Amino acid sequence: MAQYRIVSGSVAVISIQNPPVNALSAAVREGLLLSVRAAASDPLVRSVVISGHNGPFCGGADIKEFGNVSHLESGPHLVEIFESVEALAKPVVAAIEGFALGGGLELALACHYRFGHSEARVGLPEVSLGLLPGAGGSQRLPRLLGVRAALDMIVTGRHVAAGEALKLGLLDRLTDGNTVDAAVRFAQSAEGKPLDDRRLGNRPCPPLENIDAFFEEALIHARGRARGAAAPLACVQAVRGAATLPFLKGMELEKRLMETLMTSGQAQASRYCFFTERGAARWTTPTGARWDTCRARPISTAAVIGLGTMGRGITVALARAGLSVVAVETQEHQLDEAQRAVSRMLKGGGGVSYSADLQAAAGADLVVEAVFEDMAVKEEIFKQLSSVCKPGALLATNTSSLDIDRLASCTLRPEQVLGLHFFAPAHVMRLLEVVSGPRTSPQTVAAAMQLGRRMGKVSVAVGNCPGFVGNRMLKPYLEQAYFLLEEGASPELVDAALEEFGFPMGVFKMSDLSGLDIGWRVRKEEGLTGPGVTADQPMRTRRGRRYSPLGDLMCEEGRYGQKTGRGWYLYDRPGARVARSDPWLRSFLEEYRERHGLLARRIDQQEVLERCLYALINEGFRVLEDGVAASPQNIDAIYVFGYGWPKHRGGPMFYAAQVGLARVLEGLEKYHKAHPDSPHLQPCSLLRRLVASGSPPIHKWSEVVKGHRSQL
Numbered sequence: 001m002a003q004y005r006i007v008s009g010s011v012a013v014i015s016i017q018n019p020p021v022n023a024l025s026a027a028v029r030e031g032l033l034l035s036v037r038a039a040a041s042d043p044l045v046r047s048v049v050i051s052g053h054n055g056p057f058c059g060g061a062d063i064k065e066f067g068n069v070s071h072l073e074s075g076p077h078l079v080e081i082f083e084s085v086e087a088l089a090k091p092v093v094a095a096i097e098g099f100a101l102g103g104g105l106e107l108a109l110a111c112h113y114r115f116g117h118s119e120a121r122v123g124l125p126e127v128s129l130g131l132l133p134g135a136g137g138s139q140r141l142p143r144l145l146g147v148r149a150a151l152d153m154i155v156t157g158r159h160v161a162a163g164e165a166l167k168l169g170l171l172d173r174l175t176d177g178n179t180v181d182a183a184v185r186f187a188q189s190a191e192g193k194p195l196d197d198r199r200l201g202n203r204p205c206p207p208l209e210n211i212d213a214f215f216e217e218a219l220i221h222a223r224g225r226a227r228g229a230a231a232p233l234a235c236v237q238a239v240r241g242a243a244t245l246p247f248l249k250g251m252e253l254e255k256r257l258m259e260t261l262m263t264s265g266q267a268q269a270s271r272y273c274f275f276t277e278r279g280a281a282r283w284t285t286p287t288g289a290r291w292d293t294c295r296a297r298p299i300s301t302a303a304v305i306g307l308g309t310m311g312r313g314i315t316v317a318l319a320r321a322g323l324s325v326v327a328v329e330t331q332e333h334q335l336d337e338a339q340r341a342v343s344r345m346l347k348g349g350g351g352v353s354y355s356a357d358l359q360a361a362a363g364a365d366l367v368v369e370a371v372f373e374d375m376a377v378k379e380e381i382f383k384q385l386s387s388v389c390k391p392g393a394l395l396a397t398n399t400s401s402l403d404i405d406r407l408a409s410c411t412l413r414p415e416q417v418l419g420l421h422f423f424a425p426a427h428v429m430r431l432l433e434v435v436s437g438p439r440t441s442p443q444t445v446a447a448a449m450q451l452g453r454r455m456g457k458v459s460v461a462v463g464n465c466p467g468f469v470g471n472r473m474l475k476p477y478l479e480q481a482y483f484l485l486e487e488g489a490s491p492e493l494v495d496a497a498l499e500e501f502g503f504p505m506g507v508f509k510m511s512d513l514s515g516l517d518i519g520w521r522v523r524k525e526e527g528l529t530g531p532g533v534t535a536d537q538p539m540r541t542r543r544g545r546r547y548s549p550l551g552d553l554m555c556e557e558g559r560y561g562q563k564t565g566r567g568w569y570l571y572d573r574p575g576a577r578v579a580r581s582d583p584w585l586r587s588f589l590e591e592y593r594e595r596h597g598l599l600a601r602r603i604d605q606q607e608v609l610e611r612c613l614y615a616l617i618n619e620g621f622r623v624l625e626d627g628v629a630a631s632p633q634n635i636d637a638i639y640v641f642g643y644g645w646p647k648h649r650g651g652p653m654f655y656a657a658q659v660g661l662a663r664v665l666e667g668l669e670k671y672h673k674a675h676p677d678s679p680h681l682q683p684c685s686l687l688r689r690l691v692a693s694g695s696p697p698i699h700k701w702s703e704v705v706k707g708h709r710s711q712l
């Protein structure tokens with residue numbers, strides 16, 4: 001899987017051939033080493049060019065091999081191959097088109113020169129797989145760029161565009177033309193010239209002042225951002241090795257660190273996320289529709305109705321994907337403000353026009369409705385859209401909780417109605433839930449999934465139910481957090497446990513950020529709170545279940561969160577972001593407990609995690625059982641890309657498998673026994689059946705799910 005040919009009489013061109021990304025599989029490694037040896041021993045060869053076949057240079061080591069030690073160990077090791085490349089007595093030029101990532105860039109760093117196409121990008125993204133650059137990258141890159149720039153690239157894993165790579169000195173030259181031809185010409189010009197200085201393994205790292213202080217600070221910084229992930233810290237340690245140790249010692253350190261990471265649960269979880277993200281594109285529905293049998297009609301024009309928080313972001317996301325967008329808003333001041341905000345985000349007009357009239361949506365291929373969360377308002381709009389829009393146009397709602405089927409039934413085209421559930425801010429957040437009802441056609445789902453990809457989203461096809469997948473699972477999580485407050489916890493304790501687990505924000509900080517009033521409005525619509533609701537039932541019970549009115553009481557006090565400067569925390573002013581503990585809240589909780597005869601008890605972080613996360617996971621099993629999500633992988637993609645679940649923990653369903661399904665079941669049983677009035681803690685039957693069938697690995701859960709009624 002490496003092509004070898006001689007061109008221009010003296011240049012050996014070695015081309016890596018392993019579509020689609022030319023990953024360095026065992027067969028590629030074998031081929032590469034043989035080719036390098038052939039070039040070394042052929043007296044006619046005076047220089048070498050290494051390139052990728054059919055475009056991309058190389059996407060790095062073959063990630064599919066990582067889960068299996070015997071795969072990892074078969075074929076020559078990358079370190080050995082790269083040493084042979086660097087040691088070659090003939091100039092070796094990397095010809096980089098497309099991308100050189102991970103092991104791909106490490107190969108290029110072992111070459112004596114690096115030629116890049118002007119549109120190529122390079123990077124060492126191993127950290128996002130829970131790893132570090134383990135084939136010399138952590139040692140060679142700092143020797144080439146200096147510690148600061150190398151550390152930044154390695155710890156963030158960011159892709160660097162060719163222009164920046166040239167400025168950094170990572171690429172030696174750029175071309176707009178044929179990269180291999182340019183590299184061949186350059187290789188010939190370098191034939192016979194000394195190479196010692198071009199071998200990065202021979203070079204010391206450029207000196208850095210106050211090296212110890214620099215790395216201490218780098219470690220603190222990385223720890224602060226890592227949210228419990230081990231890989232970023234190992235990256236810092238490896239780069240410190242490059243700065244302080246001779247090359248071979250540094251390579252030994254890199255190897256030791258890599259072995260620890262590679263066998264860790266975190267790397268397994270991160271790898272799982274890598275494939276889960278991509279797997280979501282291969283959607284299926286139990287009605288038999290599939291990603292590979294459904295043709296999507298292209299969408300080139302869209303209308304967005306309602307230009308509040310969500311509508312603005314959706315407009316930007318659609319415009320950035322190249323669609324021509326008409327944005328509709330009835331409130332004049334909102335329209336003006338939105339126009340300014342959207343233009344700012346798009347840095348100009350960006351193919352967006354504005355109107356106050358719904359008729360402007362007449363020509364659109366797709367309409368996304370993003371008005372207030374009010375069924376009556378949305379029903380009226382869908383009725384109008386059904387007659388205003390051209391035949392074939394898809395009608396989508398961005399509702400986060402309302403019934404898609406009900407909206408579909410207001411139209412004369414229910415098969416073209418769906419939910420496009422964006423997350424705030426819609427132009428930034430990666431997740432898109434594509435929600436279909438029983439009457440939504442497969443072609444509609446296909447078109448939405450294709451559009452999601454164009455917008456750079458991780459799009460997950462889900463079924464219709466209250467809260468769809470993400471918000472449905474969030475409800476029991478939030479509920480347990482409230483119950484914990486009643487029982488003696490503080491928002492600070494709950495948030496600290498969740499943040500230590502790896503969430504960017506605990507549940508109470510998150511709730512302050514999104515606004516407590518949103519949930520309050522939904523609970524009022526559901527009849528759970530509001531005037532007269534508690535007249536005939538206890539304050540802490542609704543429909544026979546335990547209910548915490550804490551959120552409602554907070555809203556009644558005008559504590560909506562950041563927007564009012566007061567919520568579960570205190571803020572310096574409305575809109576400020578820094579959360580401070582609020583003594584008022586402590587007395588409020590004490591009085592509340594006293595009023596309801598609740599005795600505060602000591603609650604530890606383990607209970608917080610188990611109550612909140614197991615309740616969420618339990619609902620995830622129910623979602624699977626109901627067929628609202630097609631797979632546990634889809635649920636995990638939703639949580640990682642939409643709800644801040646830490647990647648190095650794989651997603652809630654993966655986490656459950658890693659903890660052990662029997663342990664999760666046991667935990668739920670224990671807590672349900674202690675809180676029998678909280679049905680979300682009652683283990684669902686799918687979880688019981690999985691445990692009874694020996695807790696199969698996650699990719700086999702669907703076999704146990706089969707046979708269940710599906711709503712998709």
Ligand SMILES: CCCCCCCCCCCCC[C@H](O)CC(=O)SCCNC(=O)CCNC(=O)[C@H](O)C(C)(C)COP(=O)(O)OP(=O)(O)OC[C@H]1O[C@@H](n2cnc3c(N)ncnc32)[C@H](O)[C@@H]1OP(=O)(O)O
Nearest residue numbers: 023059060061062063064101102103125133134135262278
């Ligand atoms: C006892 C224990 C012993 C332990 C020993 C430890 C020593 C081991 C030594 C190993 C040394 C390894 C050193 C090296 O530093 C490690 C690496 O290189 S890790 C890999 C780093 N590379 C990446 O992270 C890049 C990942 N890929 C991407 O970012 C993107 O795919 C892309 C390259 C930018 C292309 O993007 P797109 O064009 O959008 O395409 P897709 O993303 O949809 O991908 C298409 C298809 O390809 C699959 N794929 C992509 N990259 C890889 C890969 N590196 N390996 C395998 N497969 C890959 C991807 O999954 C898609 O397929 P699908 O999933 O859809 O079937």
Ligand SMILES: NC(=O)c1ccc[n+]([C@@H]2O[C@H](COP(=O)([O-])OP(=O)(O)OC[C@H]3O[C@@H](n4cnc5c(N)ncnc54)[C@H](O)[C@@H]3O)[C@@H](O)[C@H]2O)c1
Nearest residue numbers: 306307308309310329330331334370371372373399400424
């Ligand atoms: N805010 C979030 O975090 C979030 C996240 C996901 C989904 N959602 C959903 O997105 C939708 C919009 O939420 P938002 O937070 O952007 O609301 P918002 O209140 O910020 O904006 C709603 C906008 O719709 C406009 N509007 C009302 N009726 C209209 C009509 N008939 N025609 C045109 N415009 C009209 C209003 O003037 C307002 O500008 C809701 O359904 C909500 O549930 C919100």
